[in-house]
Each structure stands twice: as C-alpha cells, then as structure tokens.
Amino acid sequence: MRLTTRAAILFMLPAFVLYATFIVFPTLRGIGLSFTDAQGVVGGNFVGLDNYVRLFGDPAVLSALLNTLVFAVIVTVGQNVLALALAYWLQSLPRLQAIARAGILLPSMMAFIAVGFVWNFIYSPIDGPLDSVMNAVGLRGLEHIWLGDPTTALTAVAVTNIWMYMGYSATIYLAGYFAIPENIMEAAKIDGATGWARFRTVDWPLLAPALTINVTLTTIGSLRVFDPILVMTGGGPGNATQSLSYLVYTNTTQFQFGYATAIAVVLLVLTVIVAITQTTIFRRREIEW
Amino acid sequence: MVKVKQSISGVLLIVVTVLVLLPILLVIVNSFRTNHSLAVSPIGLPTSLDLSNFGYVITHMNFFRGVGISTLITASSVALILLIGSAASWAIARTTRRWASGVYRLFIAGLTIPVFVMATPLYLEALQLGLLNNLVAVILVYTAFNMPFAVFFYTSFLRSVPQELEEAAAIDGCGPLRTYWHIILPMLRPSSAAMAVFIAISIWNDVTVPLLLLDSQDVQPLTLSIYSFVGTEGGIQQSQLFPAVLLATLPLFILFLVFQRYIVAGISAGVGK
Numbered sequence: 108m109r110l111t112t113r114a115a116i117l118f119m120l121p122a123f124v125l126y127a128t129f130i131v132f133p134t135l136r137g138i139g140l141s142f143t144d145a146q147g148v149v150g151g152n153f154v155g156l157d158n159y160v161r162l163f164g165d166p167a168v169l170s171a172l173l174n175t176l177v178f179a180v181i182v183t184v185g186q187n188v189l190a191l192a193l194a195y196w197l198q199s200l201p202r203l204q205a206i207a208r209a210g211i212l213l214p215s216m217m218a219f220i221a222v223g224f225v226w227n228f229i230y231s232p233i234d235g236p237l238d239s240v241m242n243a244v245g246l247r248g249l250e251h252i253w254l255g256d257p258t259t260a261l262t263a264v265a266v267t268n269i270w271m272y273m274g275y276s277a278t279i280y281l282a283g284y285f286a287i288p289e290n291i292m293e294a295a296k297i298d299g300a301t302g303w304a305r306f307r308t309v310d311w312p313l314l315a316p317a318l319t320i321n322v323t324l325t326t327i328g329s330l331r332v333f334d335p336i337l338v339m340t341g342g343g344p345g346n347a348t349q350s351l352s353y354l355v356y357t358n359t360t361q362f363q364f365g366y367a368t369a370i371a372v373v374l375l376v377l378t379v380i381v382a383i384t385q386t387t388i389f390r391r392r393e394i395e396w
Numbered sequence: 397m398v399k400v401k402q403s404i405s406g407v408l409l410i411v412v413t414v415l416v417l418l419p420i421l422l423v424i425v426n427s428f429r430t431n432h433s434l435a436v437s438p439i440g441l442p443t444s445l446d447l448s449n450f451g452y453v454i455t456h457m458n459f460f461r462g463v464g465i466s467t468l469i470t471a472s473s474v475a476l477i478l479l480i481g482s483a484a485s486w487a488i489a490r491t492t493r494r495w496a497s498g499v500y501r502l503f504i505a506g507l508t509i510p511v512f513v514m515a516t517p518l519y520l521e522a523l524q525l526g527l528l529n530n531l532v533a534v535i536l537v538y539t540a541f542n543m544p545f546a547v548f549f550y551t552s553f554l555r556s557v558p559q560e561l562e563e564a565a566a567i568d569g570c571g572p573l574r575t576y577w578h579i580i581l582p583m584l585r586p587s588s589a590a591m592a593v594f595i596a597i598s599i600w601n602d603v604t605v606p607l608l609l610l611d612s613q614d615v616q617p618l619t620l621s622i623y624s625f626v627g628t629e630g631g632i633q634q635s636q637l638f639p640a641v642l643l644a645t646l647p648l649f650i651l652f653l654v655f656q657r658y659i660v661a662g663i664s665a666g667v668g669k
Contacts, residue, residue, distance in 0.1 A: 112491075115496065125540040136521075209656060213417065216651075224640075279667055282667040337623075356512065
C-alpha cells in the first residue's frame with residue numbers, strides 16, 4: 108500500500124524521536140564531551156585533543172585496549188570453533204538435535220551477573236571445584252589462582268564468556284545448516300563426500316552467511332565486554348582484565364566525564380572499523396545458490 | 397557399522413551437553429547444602445534438603461520486589477518496542493523514496509554503537525533532568541536501544557511479503573491506521589513473538605542501564621539486587637550464594653522452557669530459511 112509522505116512520517120515519528128533522544132543525541136553529546144574537561148556537572152571547557160593525548164599515554168587505557176583486543180580474539184575464535192563443531196555434530200544427529208541444543212543454549216539465557224558469581228566459586232583457589240576436579244584426575248600441581256593471577260585471569264573470564272554463548276552461536280550455525288538445500292547434501296552424499304571432506308568443500312562455503320553473522324556478533328559483543336569484568340575481576344589483578352567499557356564505567360562513576368567519553372569514542376571507532384572490515388571480508392565469500 | 401557409530405556419537409553428545417550444564421547443576425545441588433558441607437567439599441550431594449537459605453535470600457535480596465520491577469521494566473519496554481518499531485518499519489518498508497532508506501540506514505547504524513558511548517551522556521542527562529531512579533526513563537532508554545534491531549528485523553520481513561492484502565484493505569476504504577492495526581500487526585505476529593522473547597531476555601539480564609540510571613534500593617531490578625546482595629555485601633556465605641543465583645535465574649529458565657521455539661527462531665533470524 109502506498110503511504111502518503113505525511114502518513115509515513117507520522118508512523119516513523121515515535122521511533123525516530125526516541126532513537127534521536129536516547130541514541131543519536133547522547134552519542135553526539137558524548138563525542139562533544141570528549142573534547143572538554145567536564146568533571147561532573149562542572150567544567151566542560153573545550154580542551155581540544157587533550158583527553159586523547161592523555162589517554163594514549165595512560166597505562167590503564169593502553170592495557171585496557173590490549174586486553175579488550177585479546178579478549179575479543181580469544182572469544183571470537185574459541186566460541187566460533189566450538190560452536191561450529193557443535194553445530195556439525197548436532198546436524199548429524201537429527202533425533203538428539205532439539206534436546207542437545209536446548210541444553211547448550213541454556214547458559215546464554217542466564218544473567219552474566221548471576222553466572223559470574225558461580226564461576227568465581229568454580230575458579231576459587233584452595234580446593235575450589237575446578238582445582239578439586241584437577242586434583243582428582245591427577246593434575247595436581249597445575250592448580251592455580253585462576254582469577255588472581257594476571258597471566259590467567261583474562262583467559263579465565265574469556266572461558267566463562269565462551270561457555271555462556273557458544274550454544275547461541277551453535278544455534279545460528281545450525282540454522283545455517285537448515286538453510287542448505289537438501290539436494291546439495293544429497294549430491295555430496297552420492298559423490299561420496301563425508302566427514303571432513305564434505306565439511307571443507309560443502310558445509311564451510313555454504314555456511315558463509317551464518318559465519319558472517321556469528322563472527323560479527325561475537326566480535327562486536329566481546330569488544331564491549333563489561334558484565335564479566337564487573338562481576339568476576341573488577342579489572343584486576345592490577346590492570347590485567349581492565350576493558351575499555353569497564354574503564355568508561357569507572358571514570359563515569361568518578362565523574363571524569365570528559366575523559367570517560369574520550370575512552371568511549373576510542374571504543375566506538377575501534378568497533379566501527381572492525382565491524383566494517385569484517386563485514387566486507389566475510390560478505391565477499393558468501394555465494395548465491 | 398554406521399548405526400553403531402551414530403549411537404556412540406549420540407551418547408557422547410549427551411555427555412558433552414551434561415558437561416556444559418555442569419555449572420548450572422552445581423548451582424542447583426549446592427543451593428540445598430549447608431555451609432558446613434560446602435566447606436568440607438565444594439562438590440557433593442546434599443545430605444539433607446536444607447531450605448533455610450532460600451528463605452534468607454528471598455527476604456534479604458528482596459526477591460519479589462526485584463522480580464516485580466524487572467517484569468515491569470521488561471514488559472513495558474517490549475510492548476513499546478513492538479508497537480513503535482513495527483509502525484516505523486512498515487512506513488520504511490512501504491516508502492520507496494530516498495529519504496526513507498536514509499532513515500533506515502540511520503537506525504541500522506545504531507546496531508554497532510556500544511552502549512558505553514552513550515553511558516556518560518545518559519547519566520549526565522538523567523542527573524541534570526532529575527531522571528535518576530525513574531523507571532519511565534529506563535523503559536524509554538531500553539525502547540530506544542532496541543529500536544535498531546526491531547527496525548532491521550521487521551523491515552526485512554515486511555520487504556519480503558506481498559502487499560496485496562494491504563492494497564485490498566485500502567480499496568475497501570481502510571485508512572493507514574486501521575490497515576496497520578488490522579492487517580500489519582496480526583501479520584507480524586510470528587516475527588513479534590520471536591523478537592519479544594529475544595529482547596525480553598536481553599533487557600531482563602541487562603545490568604548496564606540500571607547501574608547507570610537506578611541507584612536507589614527501591615527501584616532495583618533483579619540483576620542489581622543480586623549484584624548488591626552478593627557483590628557488595630561481601631561477607632555473604634557460600635550457602636547463600638547458590639540459592640540467590642538460582643532464584644535470580646529461575647524466571648528465565650521458565651521463560652526458556654515455555655518459549656524455546658521462539659527463542660531459537662529469534663536467534664536464527666537473518667540466516668534465512
């Protein structure tokens with residue numbers, strides 16, 4: 108039905124007003140604030156690039172930037188590899204599909220704020236569940252203060268994150284499998300392609316749309332990691348698990364508005380660059396059928 | 397031979413699924429155990445069903461108030477998103493002008509903006525306008541935050557369906573408002589169901605917006621209740637941690653079991669049929 112321009116605008120108006128008020132305006136204001144020395148509601152004088160100069164010399168920001176990137180890489184690679192393997196497994200067992208998918212999807216329904224505490228307990232040093240299990244299977248000596256050691260803390264948080272969301276990614280890959288026309292799978296079977304050979308030549312190229320969505324979602328999601336840091340480590344030990352989002356949050360609650368928004372802008376630029384690069388690369392390998 | 401391999405593979409898959417669920421099982425089992433038994437061994441079965449910790453958690457975490465506030469915020473936001481989002485998407489999908497695709501792209505751009513870019517300005521605005529601890533403000537913020545996803549989801553669906561029904565309605569003298577209400581909204585019902593469950597989960601589990609905009613005890617949703625109960629009271633005992641986690645996640649477990657089909661549909665959207 109052809110809508111008159113007036114009717115179309117009226118229908119868009121409520122969504123647009125809310126979006127402009129709570130997304131567009133705050134984003135622009137945030138970018139504006141990042142060029143000021145605003146602290147709380149006072150200050151707010153234009154200081155040019157001072158905040159940006161300061162943050163690129165700030166060890167807390169630099170380690171947060173590095174941690175955020177490392178976290179994003181671990182989560183994106185780990186989660187997608189595991190999810191793809193799970194989806195491959197699930198599609199080969201149609202009768203167990205629904206129940207197994209429900210099981211692995213369940214963790215992603217829980218609030219990280221609640222789950223994080225459980226994993227703090229699992230990782231807890233001195234006879235925590237993880238250490239107990241490792242002792243029981245003969246890995247005594249490898250027990251560890253998982254969240255208290257700067258070398259393992261970030262990975263431990265990433266593992267929890269992967270545990271939570273790999274079922275989510277697997278569900279997307281499985282939907283990708285369902286989207287592959289049956290005659291293609293039949294043809295592969297007739298040609299004798301099974302296992303790894305079929306995965307490499309048939310599944311992998313045809314799962315391209317699911318891969319694009321999954322990789323983009325996990326990357327964008329993990330670049331803005333916040334809840335896991337808040338619950339599990341608070342950025343510590345030292346700066347070992349400090350993330351950009353978490354730094355924005357702590358600076359905001361300390362009323363360092365100018366500085367906080369400058370860090371947020373760095374996060375925004377990083378996210379946009381990564382998202383555009385990924386989409387361009389991954390879309391190119393998607394094929395039509 | 398193939399049959400045997402399939403069976404082994406099936407058994408292994410169940411084992412792996414149980415392994416994935418192990419932390420959740422740990423929560424369930426441990427919430428019935430006492431401090432003493434937890435101290436003796438972190439993994440183990442309860443010797444007797446101890447429900448006292450649930451009572452403690454329900455009163456001290458203010459469980460029912462948390463559930464009430466979370467439900468209010470989530471339900472209102474989802475209703476607004478579905479209504480406002482579908483109206484805008486219909487207008488976008490049925491307007492072929494250049495400016496309409498510009499509006500569409502502006503909405504879509506919101507998908508990549510990390511919430512923390514808006515965090516400081518939103519907090520500052522709420523502070524200046526006296527909107528801290530205002531639930532209506534939180535609901536509107538969530539509605540706006542989810543608008544890019546809603547517009548993306550509805551528009552791609554609406555662009556793929558024929559317009560004959562709407563045109564027939566127009567010939568019968570239906571104005572845009574009646575067409576929207578009687579034709580479009582019912583037609584979008586399956587999409588709306590998938591999206592509603594999906595968005596509801598993300599809002600229910602969110603902690604960022606409440607952390608920024610709700611600092612008073614009286615308006616804390618469930619996520620903040622558990623965070624302040626476990627995280628900041630510090631000295632809570634392990635036997636109280638597990639009932640707290642279980643209670644805080646229980647509403648979503650139920651939602652998941654009932655609406656699993658829609659949740660899967662919501663997650664799979666975009667991959668195509």
